[in-house]
Amino acid sequence: MLDILIIGGGPIGLACGLAAQKAGLSFIIVEKGCLVNSLYNYPSTMTFFSTSEKLEIGGIPFVTVHNKPTRADALEYYRRVALSHNLPVNLFEEVTKVTKEDDAYTITTSKATYQAKRVILSTGFYDIAVNLDIPGEDLPKVKHYYQDPHYYTLQKVVVVGSSNSAIDVALETYRKGAEVTLVIRGAEVSNRVKYWVRPDIINRIKEGSIKAYFNSNLQAIREHEVDIQTPDGLITIPNDYVMAMTGYKPNFDFLKKLGIILSEDKFIPQYNHETMETNQPGLYLAGVVCGGLDTHLWFIENSRIHADMIINDIVAKG
Template sequence: MQDVIIVGAGPCGLSAAIECERLGLNTLVIEKYNVVHSIFLYPTNMQFFSTAELLEIGNLPFPSPNEKPFRHEALAYYRRAAEHYKLNIQPYTEATGIERHENGTFSLHTVNRQGQQHTYEARKVIISTGYFDHPNYLGIPGEDLDKVTHYFREAHPYTGMRVAIIGGSNSAVDAALEIVRVGAKVDMVYRGNDLSANIKSWVRPIFESLVMKGKIALHLNARVTEIHDSEVELTHNDGKIEMLHNDFVLAMTGFRPDRKLITSMGVTMSDDMDKPRFDPDTMETNIEGLYVAGVIASGRNANEVFIETGRRHGALIAKHIVANS
């Protein structure tokens, strides 16, 4: 019987495990892939918006020569944090179900890569699953073509190609900048009349300069409404239809948290079924002993919770568990 089982070994899940262990709680982390899998899925050359200090967990310094660290630095840092605190992590194990018993304890059902099933017992459970497994699909014809992806890793495969990027966020802008550098022709399509106001301040001038020079064709107030083998169909807000020659489509439309475990437990959701209800002082849901940490606590906009804020959830939870033990 574990004191605490944490589902998810992202930065916020690792932080929760560290805080629980610090207070003497026996902790097990269940992870579908490996530590910080969501960061592994970031673009290869991605630079964080936050400083290294704001990404730290467990008061473990994050050394970086850069004010804002890169993906590879974060992967190394969180691996080191897990090793430093000797966290008990069960990787490549998916949590498939959870149930609460009359005595208040929990059973967590899992399956590993070999298909072997196992059930773990715990007094408390923290759900800290991420969201990169679940992209926001457009729901348009042609989205299932091989030329379409919701994940951008690196620019090289798009050398000399005509690429449509759907979206107006940091991920879309970053992808556009990298792809242009390898000689691709970029059409960026966004339904709004301007890009997100949250675009990194040091990136926006570079992007706007490339638009002015014609290196990136920016299509505002427009949507991709159909994808073909060699074209994409744009529908402008005024109803005009435009066809663009195209080789690849990057749908940078964001992701959503997986709430399957918490909804199956009967966690109360917001009126639009988009956000779990929990006590912000303890992160405990309406199910006694079941907590949320990290992006799972956000609403439809996953950017409500960043690493720099979600990393603090673990301390609130650990303190509450010990105080009520």
């Protein structure tokens, strides 16, 4: 029987593995996708807001030549951490069921069944997109994930949202020759946008290079056009692609199946803020999954401490 089974092979799951390894505990990390799967699915051009030292885990230096590391830098770093420390990571293995009997958990995956004294859930939130819930959202031209701007050259692109993801998509596709329209629910570009990017998008909007509709909502999507509800009424514009950068959310159904209590408003899971243990004894949360719908609450840089908090509690309890 394992001391710990860690669900999720992202940066925080790896950090939990490093802490468990240092404490001499037996464990495995199970990840349904590739190593640091969420980071792999980030845009190829992404640059982190954080500096590299704030993304370090296990006290292992993250050295880059850039002030702000890129997606490629992060993939290289976390891969080297996992391989150099021989972390037992089982990739492309999805957890389908977790049950508890007496003092042990039985974890069933797509490939095997494991038993562990404790379980750490570090699954993030990037796998499930927040839907617009409007007609036409299921059309192939609607994308909730974005990889590279070249694909949208000479296309009419509507970008929904005003935070970092949406603004990056708008600027990058515009600079690759797309005709870009931003649809923003609020009165301005979000204050969360990276400080070196926000002046860029504001200037592009002012000069008319990127069209922006504020206090507006996308109402319907059709194959060659979209409807936008604006303060001046409903308008229809030609469209080739809709980039719905509306955010993502944790797998709440999975959390509920584990018996974790969620708040009624933002679905924030119940856990001890000193130990990260949930209302289910022996079941811990780590990383951004702790924030429920408030996905701006936790990042790599402020949730990496969860690893030591959890392992210290497990060691103390024996």
